[in-house]
Amino acid sequence: MNDINKLRNIPMINVLRKLNIEAIEKKKEQYWFKAKWRDESTASVKCEGNLYYDFGEGLGGNTIDFIIKCFSIDFVQAVKWLRNESNSFSFDPPKQNSFSELKKKKSYCIDNVQQLHNHVLIDYLKSRRLNIEVCKRYLVEVYYRVNEKKYFGVGFKTNKGSYEIRNKYAKLALGQKWFTWINNGHKSIIVLESFSDFIAIITLYPKCEKSKDFLVLNSLSMLSKVDEVLISYPEILFALDNDTAGSNSSEKCLKKWNTDISSSKDIRRLFEGFKDVNEYLLYKYTNL
Structure with missing residues (x-):
């Protein structure tokens, strides 16, 4: 346990230097850098001490959490990586900053x-x-x-x-990462990951705008927050991305929302062979 606590307390700036991630110091011990897990031209991730906060996703954590996010690995693998690199890091506990303090400092x-x-x-x-x-x-x-x-x-x-x-x-x-519920009072709702997919599906199927409600997650992590929205719909149509995360989430959602009072369907067949609805729209209009 003491070993784990030491790993959590490795200063984030030391990890960034190890990974050759360029960071800009704004104030003493406060650094900004670009997220490695998406394309961006503006630094939107802040770190201070052993904590980081991603304003692009509204999520953050300590040094171990950062390695999990950076490499898309699990807790055990992140700990193993940090242990293997331990000779490169200082284990002196950094000045502690609460997560709420990190978020309150508006960027x-x-x-x-x-x-x-x-x-x-x-x-x-x-x-x-x-x-x-x-x-x-x-x-x-x-x-x-x-x-x-x-x-x-x-x-x-x-x-x-x-x-x-x-x-x-x-x-x-x-601001806070959250979902967008387009509530038009219908009994059927389509769940999508991004607003570009939402606009794309209406572009492809204009009639659905007047016959369906929509839930745009804005991040797949928001699926854990939307039960209060989905529970009121007799029909739930999932149009998540055609990738591993989207497939795993779709499978879980179908099991969860096929009940005595609701039915759920995976409608990704509408854009089969493409990552998402917008990619299918791009292909269709490019090849007209």
Whole structure:
């Protein structure tokens, strides 16, 4: 146990240096860096002491949690990796900072939210083959600052009032990571992973906008938060990604939501052979 505690207390900056991850020091012992687990042009992950916090996903943890996230491995493998590299690290306990303190130190500021009309953002959405009129109903322009640098992007609002932000160069969340429930009062709901898939499925099947409700997870991890939404629907249609994580989650969801009062279906056959609905839309329109 003492060994595990030592590993948890390895200063994050030492791990970043070992992994050759470039970090920018903003204040004493506070560093920012780009997430290795996604493409991004702006550093959206902050570390201080032995803690990190990913503002793109609204998640974080200690040094062991970071290794788990960075390499997509489990706890045992992360501990083994840190033990193998132990000679490279200082085990002096860093100054402790609570997770809540790390989150309270706000890294971003939203300057303006307005209707979608910026041609740069519209061109980005068109490159995804998304119907612009549909986009204008559900998306906005968000002008924001991260580390005092100004940016703008397409914004998709969550049920917590936070925003998923996308543009040609960035993929992040401003505020708490949460899901978006499009509640139109229907008895059937479609569950998708991203707002681009949500817009894509309406682009492909316009009639479903007026016959279905929608739940956009914004992160597969949100599946653990949505029971109170899904329990009220007699029919639940899952259109998660066609990857290992999406397949495993779909299987679990079908078992969970096929009950006496509800039925669930996996509708990924609609975009079979493609990673997600938007990828299928891109293929279909490119090959018309």
